[in-house]
Amino acid sequence: DHIFDAFQNIRVSVKIEKVKISFFTNVTLQGVYVQDLKKDTLLYGGNLDVSVVDFSLNKNFLNLNTITLKDVTAKVITYKNEKVFNFQFIIDYFSSKDTSATPPSTFKLDYGDIVLDNVKLCYRDFNDTIKYTGMNYADIVVNNLNGRISDLKMNGDSIDVALEDFQLHEKCNLNIKKLNTLIHVSPKVIRADSLWLQTYRTYLHGSMAFK
Numbered sequence: 110d111h112i113f114d115a116f117q118n119i120r121v122s123v124k125i126e127k128v129k130i131s132f133f134t135n136v137t138l139q140g141v142y143v144q145d146l147k148k149d150t151l152l153y154g155g156n157l158d159v160s161v162v163d164f165s166l167n168k169n170f171l172n173l174n175t176i177t178l179k180d181v182t183a184k185v186i187t188y189k190n191e192k193v194f195n196f197q198f199i200i201d202y203f204s205s206k207d208t209s210a211t212p213p214s215t216f217k218l219d220y221g222d223i224v225l226d227n228v229k230l231c232y233r234d235f236n237d238t239i240k241y242t243g244m245n246y247a248d249i250v251v252n253n254l255n256g257r258i259s260d261l262k263m264n265g266d267s268i269d270v271a272l273e274d275f276q277l278h279e280k281c282n283l284n285i286k287k288l289n290t291l292i293h294v295s296p297k298v299i300r301a302d303s304l305w306l307q308t309y310r311t312y313l314h315g316s317m318a319f320k
Contacts, residue, residue, distance in 0.1 A: 145195040155180030179226040223258040250280040267295040
């Protein structure tokens with residue numbers, strides 16, 4: 110109920126077709142639909158499976174072990190004249206101490222790794238007006254995305270995360286057989302450190318940065 114209260118307070122639409130609970134250690138949400146603040150789709154379809162480590166309604170906390178997204182489509186957008194991603198409002202709600210706008214949540218949410226199983230990811234930065242030759246890094250559509258996300262850290266408009274055993278197909282016909290890296294994403298730069306990248310024709314080790 111606390112999670113649903115959060116979205117009600119933020120005033121975005123959330124719909125779930127079916128919920129399965131296994132002895133309070135595992136929760137599966139089927140047919141999930143979540144909007145962002147612009148009323149565009151943030152997340153929809155498939156299954157969202159959550160492994161629960163510990164929780165307390167009296168103490169207002171939920172500790173999650175692994176979150177698995179299967180057959181899900183996610184849309185990550187930076188809107189025109191904005192610097193943050195379209196899911197930043199969720200992070201702000203659970204961490205903000207600014208009560209002048211939406212009241213912060215007293216509910217503490219901790220999470221571990223995120224496993225991706227046949228996920229579609231759409232990324233769009235409407236502030237980037239550069240005309241690219243080849244892959245457009247401001248307009249990315251990834252299909253058949255599989256892998257594990259760990260050590261996720263969010264600090265303001267920056268994200269640091271480890272990607273493990275990623276496989277994907279991007280719309281510009283980029284096929285990645287294996288990707289392991291430490292990613293830093295901010296409005297100024299996307300940087301990949303400790304990079305191991307294997308496509309069907311090439312291997313790449315080291316680091317990369319896109320500014």
